[in-house]
Amino acid sequence: MNNRVKEHREGQGWSQGELARRLGVSRQTINAVETDKYDPSLPLALRMAKLFEVGVPDLFIDDWTPEAE
Numbered sequence: 001m002n003n004r005v006k007e008h009r010e011g012q013g014w015s016q017g018e019l020a021r022r023l024g025v026s027r028q029t030i031n032a033v034e035t036d037k038y039d040p041s042l043p044l045a046l047r048m049a050k051l052f053e054v055g056v057p058d059l060f061i062d063d064w065t066p067e068a069e
Contacts, residue, residue: 002061006034008052023047 009019009030016030023030025044032038040048049056 001039002036002063003033004059004061005030005048008054008059009034012052019051022051 005019009016012019014022016034017027020027020030023044029038029040029044033040045056045060049059052059
């Protein structure tokens, strides 16, 4: 899953540490999400979207497509 977390974070002028503090997670968690090494839990994804005032689909891009039958 791709995401636009870094883009939104930088748009706010926040460091990874500042975003982590605002969300109540570690800076390492933010780094892992931004580098696509970790997909956040649904509650964390919802908090991120709310903080950035965007919808979850605007923040996280799922490029999965179902197989045709």
